Amino acid sequence: MNGKFTVRKSEEKDIVLLQNMIKGLAAYEKRPQDMTASQENLQYWLFEKKIATALIAQYNDEVIGYAIYYPVFGSFAAEGGVHLEDLFLCEEYRHGGLGKKFFSQIEEFVKQDGYNLIEWNCLGWNMPSIRFYNQIGAVQEHGRKYFSYICK
Secondary structure, eight states: OOSOEEEEEOOGGGHHHHHHHHHHHHHHTTOGGGOOOOHHHHHIIIIISOOSEEEEEEETTEEEEEEEEEEEEETTTTEEEEEEEEEEEOGGGTTSSHHHHHHHHHHHHHHHTTOOOEEOOOOTTOHHHHHHHHHTTOOOOOSOOOOOOOOO
16 A cells, blocks of 8 residues: 555544544454443543543545553563553555554554553454464463453
């Protein structure tokens, strides 16, 4: 793909775009029913609380993807990094090198924010993404299971 590819930090005006992109990721992950984020909640957490950073990927000025990451801390090494919560590129823009460019740009934003580690998880059935992560040199961690708990 030879067009102009750019990545930028999202702004408050991007809430509708982000919400639609998140819906796209939920559909891809076969979990559309789990996408319950309202524009108001996204606005609150991303721009008022500033709990995470959202990036927007554009190709020839068309929004084609997004990423969301937030800080994490490793106590053993006493180092900060980020957890890449979402990485999504619209299907028609995959397999042409833009995914690698997008990840490279995410890495640059993460380094600008003062971090040097990116961690994430991936659904076990998602072989296209696992192959992509292997291609960019990511290392799969073994021996951990992820848990979640809803506070009562």
